[in-house]
Amino acid sequence: MYRRPSPDKLPAGARPDFFYKDVHMAAPAQIIAALLQPVFAELAEGADPMLRPSSRSGFDFQVNGSIALAKKLGRRPDEVATLVSSGVALKEVCESIEVTPQGFVNLRLDDAFLAACVSELAGDSRLGVEIAATPLTVVVDYSAPNVAKEMHAGHLRTTVIGDSLCRLLEHFGHRVIRENHVGDWGTQFGMLIEYLLDVGETEGAHELSVGDLDGFYRQARAAFDASPEVQERARRRVVALQSGDAETLRLWGVLVEESVGYFEEVYAKLGIGLTRDDIVGESFYNPMLGDVVAELDAKGLLVESDGAKCVFVDGWTTREGDPLPLIVQKSDGGYGYATTDLATLWDRFGRIGADLAVYVVGAPQAQHLAMCFAVAAKAGWLPSPEQAVHVAFGSVLGADRKMFKSRAGATFKLVDLLDEAVQRAGEAVSARSLELNDSERASVARMVGIGAVKYADLSTDRLRDYVFDLDRMVSFDGNTGPYLQYARVRCLSIFRKAGLDPADYLGGGVPIQVGHPAERDLAVALTGFPAAASAALESWSPHKLCAYIYELAGFYTTFFENCPVLKAPNEESKNSRLALCALSATVIGQGLSLLGIESPERM
RNA sequence: GCCCUCGUAGCUCAGGGGAUAGAGCACCGGCCUCCGGAGCCGGUGGCGGAGGUUCGAAUCCUCCCGGGGGCACCA
Incomplete structure (x- = not known):
């Protein structure tokens, strides 16, 4: 050694x-x-x-x-x-x-040295990734759909990126607290509750439970816009909600409950680990808002401007060039989302004792979040500026490079996109995999279709806008999820053909040979896994892990083409190559898993 | 007007101080009776522009051009 x-x-x-x-x-x-x-x-x-x-x-x-x-x-x-x-x-x-x-x-x-490294990797269930020396408590804020509103492609990005980052953090031994900052509070609930009453509680709840959230919201909005009387009722309803009126709260709870049930269905379909226990919505922070403002006041940070209570932070200006405030209490006494976001920082660092607060939120919110972070720092809630992180991401575009919408201008429902991806994956799988029975095929189609959508989202630099192209996502060629899943299946199929168990080659006990250039390249690539995972986490960029896996799959393919495994020249070489196959499958599988993508055994 | 962000091959994307800028798709030309042909090999083709810093710039800085976004009581 x-x-x-x-x-x-x-x-x-x-x-x-x-x-x-x-x-x-x-x-x-x-x-x-x-x-x-x-x-x-x-x-x-x-x-x-x-x-x-x-x-x-x-x-x-x-x-x-x-x-x-x-x-x-x-x-x-x-x-x-x-x-x-x-x-x-x-x-x-x-x-x-x-x-x-x-x-x-x-x-x-040195070949022997490289071989020793690979053997050690093969003997390590963590594939070289070590537990962090100082585990951190990290709150990750992601997904955040709105009650009574449809989930669309934009939610896909925050959900998928956030999920992968949580997995990476946990894999490195950090303590992750997932917070799904659901939009479950605010003035729009006056309108929504009144519509619920108008359409009938049973009917309204039914609409939401079957996933017609957009229909519900649109009609509520239309009724609101069309009638001053409805607007007045909605306004009074908001007051009742804010003051804790029992019946109003019950109705609000119906909206929340039906929507959350629907979100859970979507998360289940996506294979995302979020549950209702992770929901820490806007309503959760509502009781804190008064204290947040009071504390800002006590620290002398509040300035009243045009009747609104504001905190001014250097560096931002309005369109007119005047100093831009963060408004923490509106002139009507109500609170906006700035106050809620301040409360999240207040709570996460103050009560939870987080070391890091990560916000997986779209790039357009950059200024808003930067201001919130700056105010929290000024108020002393943020131990140091780099402990609040905005993991920003670009927009989802259609093939025309415009915002991803249908020809009629409506946003696509996330579930419809997912269903279509699964359906296309199913067609592709059926066309080739004759030995799968119906239930296996359905399961594989789900893994491939969902994996395809996730991988497409994760594999490009998150800051760039990305083009949603289902055809490319579900393709088995190129840097796609299905290609990588397939690459892994090919690694494993050798074992099935030979009646062997890959696990027998993973203990590190099988001597590795790296004589052939393709074996060498594969071996070197395999040892790069810990660094790739680490690089992805450091920069909050899952696409770096994607790039690594794709590259690894390429080296595996070259190896597979050039180095006969079952027909290797001798027994030692055969065993070594089997070990490389088993290790390749494991690294690809582990990598995909950190991205939140499942790997079928056959496809 | 100010701020942020993006601009790399026909298309979708990597590369973010190191040597000759990489993939995939598309296109063109070859190959393979062989562990899964969803294959292999080769070719055409590119850093928006101009300065600057540096031994070295796609990468860092400045300006310009172009796309997207943000700029006090909606979240």
């Missing part, structure tokens, strides 16, 4: 954020970086080896930092490159070390 640097030798301060670098020592890149780091640090304060994967054929990694270091020292780059690469035990883990005239150091891993 190779002697490894102890974890406390890892570069301190490499991660100034809250996720201390917990990368397993089975990762060759981390081992080499740890070997080089002290050498660089000795030559110049804070010098970084800048170890990166190499795209040059025959090499696995390259050291870029030697050039910058040479500049700093005023010496020739190739000289410094030679210096940093000769003094350390790189030879122990690299079979080839090349210094280029420009000052790069190219490294090729």
Whole structure:
């Protein structure tokens, strides 16, 4: 076994954020970086080896930092490159070390060392991902549909991204508190309750329970807009709701209950772990709003402006160039969503004692949230600014690159999109998988269809707007969910054909060989899993994990094409290749799982 | 008007200080009696523009152009 640097030798301060670098020592890149780091640090304060994967054929990694270091020292780059690469035990883990005239150091891993790393990975059920040294309590705010309003494609993004981030956080050992900030309070409930009464409680509840939320809302809105009398009733109803009138609260509860039941159906369809226990809606914070405002007042932060109670924060202006306030209490005495969002910070840091509060909310809310964070910081509720995170995401667009809507201008219901994806996946699966029975086929279709939609959403940089294209999502070619699920199935099918159990090859007891270039590339790729998962979490970007899995699947395909497994030249090679297949399936499956995507065993 | 964000191949997207900018789809040309052909190999084709910083810029800075969003009592 190779002697490894102890974890406390890892570069301190490499991660100034809250996720201390917990990368397993089975990762060759981390081992080499740890070997080089002290050498660089000795030559110049804070010098970084800048170890990166190499795209040059025959090499696995390259050291870029030697050039910058040479500049700093005023010496020739190739000289410094030679210096940093000769003094350390790189030879122990690299079979080839090349210094280029420009000052790069190219490294090729020693086969035995690489094989040892992969064996260790195969023997580790966590695949090299270590539990965080300091587990954090993280509140993740995501999904947040509105009562009596349909869930559409926009909710898909926050829900799917938030779910994946929760899974990643938990996998790294952090304590995650999911908060589904449902829109279940506010002035619109006067209108909704009055409509519920007009249409009849039973009928209204029925409409909601069968999922016709948009129909309910639209008609309520239409009735409200059309009649001053309804508007007056709605206004009085809001007052009754705010003052805790029992009957009004009961009616409100009917709306909430029917909607929540519907949300649960959608989450079940999506395979999202959110339950009604995770709902911490706007109504939950309502009782706190007075205290929030009072505390801001006590701290001298409140300014009255045009009758509204405001907090002014430097850096924002109105259209006219005047200072822009965060309005915490409207001139009519009511509270807006700014106050509620302040209350979430107040509660999450004050009562829950969160280390991090994550808001998976669309990019248009950036300014609003930044202002809320700034006010919370001013009020002393936010221990430090970087502990509140806005994980923003772009809009969902249609094929025409406009906001994703039907020709008639209506938004698509999320459930309809999901159903169509499952149906198309079912057609694709039926066309090929003759050995599946009906119930297996339905189950696979669900995993593939839902996985396709989720993967499409997760696989692009979340800040960009993305084009919702069902055809591309459910395609088995390209960077798609179905392709990756299929890649994993192909890994596993070898075992089924041979009557073997992949688990027998995962204990780490099967010696790995990396003789063929395709075996090597696959092996190196496999060891990159912990770093990929870590990178995805660090930047709140699941797409980095997607990119890794897709790349890994590519290496597996090349391996599969070039290296016969069951017909390997000898028994040792066959077992090694079976182990690589089993490990590939496991890494792909684990990766998809962290994205919230299920993996069928057959398809 | 100010602020944020995005602009990479015909299309959908990676790459966010390192060497010759990568995939998939589409298109063109080849290959394969072989563990799952939902295959393999090759080709055409690109960083919106102009400056600047740097040994090195798609990446960082400034300006311009273009798309999207936000800019006090709706959430």
